[in-house]
Amino acid sequence: MNLAVIGAGPAGLALALLAAERLPRAHIHLFDTRPLDRDVGADARTLALNLGSVHLLQRLQAWRPEAAQAIRAVHVSQAPPAPVAGEVWMRAADLGVPQLGAVLPYGALVAPMQRRWLDVAARAPQRLFTRFGTAVHALRAQPGGVELDSGDAHLAERFDLAVVAEGGVFAEQARKAIAHDYRQHAWVGSVRLAAPGLQGTAIERFTRNGPLALLPLPDDADGPRAALVWCLPDAEDDIGALSDAQRLVVIQQQLPAVAGRLTGISALKRFPLGLNAETRLLQGRTLRIGNAAQTLHPVAGQGLNLGLRDAQALVDALRDAAETGRDLDAALARIDRQRAPDRWPMIAATDFLARSFAWRLPGLPAARGLALAGLELAGPLKAALARRMMFGG
Structure with a gap:
């Protein structure tokens, strides 16, 4: 061949x-x-790999664990105001694996x-x-x-x-058979955190306008840090016109307490989002x-x-x-x-x-919160979802 x-x-x-x-x-x-x-x-672009991908790279003898931060837990929650906040914890220890995945630069x-x-x-x-x-x-x-x-x-x-x-x-691609411009964009960069940092915990926060993620990165000489991805509608961008100090305050307000305190932020880059x-x-x-x-x-x-x-x-x-x-x-x-x-x-x-983040239905935040709370209580379902995220279907 x-x-x-x-x-x-x-x-x-x-x-x-x-x-x-x-x-x-x-x-x-x-x-x-x-x-x-x-x-x-x-x-320095940040990539998130699941455990199946880590195993593949190890098999190919192309994995450098010292350059990556293991993800040992994932915390998913909804930001206020919401009638039902809801949160889900997925922990590697509960699933009998050393890590759920890893984060590292491209x-x-x-x-x-x-x-x-x-x-x-x-x-x-x-x-x-x-x-x-x-x-x-x-x-x-x-x-x-x-x-x-x-x-x-x-x-x-x-x-x-x-x-x-x-x-x-997405912005540079010719359109394929299934294409949809979400009229959203992602602000991507990194943040500094007060010690002890995220300690291997990935944060996914559903805000009113879109998902906000913090992905743990290996500590460097200046201490704990994390990759930031915040998706926002083009028409409701709360970040673009702000200074770094203002961005830090706004992002901190959206995060759960488990994320800890942000102490600094990098320059952010903006990427349009869509399905193609x-x-x-x-x-x-x-x-x-x-x-x-x-x-x-x-x-x-x-x-x-x-x-x-x-x-x-x-x-x-x-x-x-x-x-x-x-x-x-x-x-x-x-x-x-x-x-x-x-x-x-x-x-x-x-x-x-x-x-769904473009929908403004009155009961949607409550439904999302109830879904998260229900998933946290449904142990077998949560474990099955976690394993699918780790290894695919």
């Missing part, structure tokens, strides 16, 4: 590494527009994955090819394959399968994974985890076809069916939550 992987972000690198390990006869070409000498380790995830790929590729140069600094301009369906135009000279190459793993952010998803992952011999297949609202923090599971499912299907001699097209055709029980509930759940 001649496989092209387009995009060397987390999903693309995971796919390339898995395919290199589990498809020993495959020729794998990893494309990315960024030059190989660009320092991806300096990218660069601290991608740089080790890229180094691992280069190491693996150096040991198999006859079948693993690193095509960094190479743009892919077009993909054209061919009988039994796909033709790819790449490089400055638009070189045409034929592959048995091309996997698009470069999705980008393909109904089918496969079109001919081109398949999409990760953000190229589904870009979700960040309310559940599951977009990257979903993309990594896309990569695993694809490699499993390709390996099964190679070992059993099954037709490649038949194996690929099953991908959409296999991924549906994982993809569609997550797409539907995040879409429902994102839209």
Whole structure:
């Protein structure tokens, strides 16, 4: 098999590494527009991984635990004013696992994955090819394959399968089959906290206008800190016009007591939010994974985890076809069916939550509070939900 992987972000690198390990006869070409000498380790964007994703990276020998903060508990609650506040605690200890997931900077995830790929590729140069600094301009369906135009000279190459793993952010994407602009945006940055900080607890707070999340980061020389994500409607932005000091006060007022006291805030960046998803992952011999297949609202923090599971499912299907001699097209055709029980509930759940913050129904805050309170009391249901968030469906 001649496989092209387009995009060397987390999903693309995971796919390339898995395919290199589990498809020993495959020729794998990893494309990315960024030059190989660009320092991806300096990218400070924050990523949240569930436990299943951590296990995958450990297996790929691309996990650096010293760069990550383990999530040992998640606290979900609703900010006042609300008739019923409601809160849910999910703790790793209650589920018999060492952690629920981890938080780390984008660069601290991608740089080790890229180094691992280069190491693996150096040991198999006859079948693993690193095509960094190479743009892919077009993909054209061919009988039994796909033709790819790449490089400055638009070189045409034929592959048995091309996997698009470069999705980008919602504002920059061409619209897919299912698309909805939520007319919301996320303010993203980091905050400083008074000691002892969050100590491995992730905070999800449902405010009147949208979800507010604090994700614990490893302490640095200046003490405890956390990543901040606050989603707000475009028409009701309480943050954009404020000074840093004012932002700190407003955010503190929205947080539960368990978050502790905020002592500082970084510059914040603003990102538009929307849903942009393909109904089918496969079109001919081109398949999409990760953000190229589904870009979700960040309310559940599951977009990257979903993309990594896309990569695993694809490699499993390709390996099964190679070992059993099954037709490649038949194996690929099953991908959409296999991924549906994982993809569609997550797409539907995040879409429902994102839209619900635009509703101004009188009883909605009470209903949300009652749902949180009921979930906290329903031990088996809470455990099942936690395990789905840790490992997918």
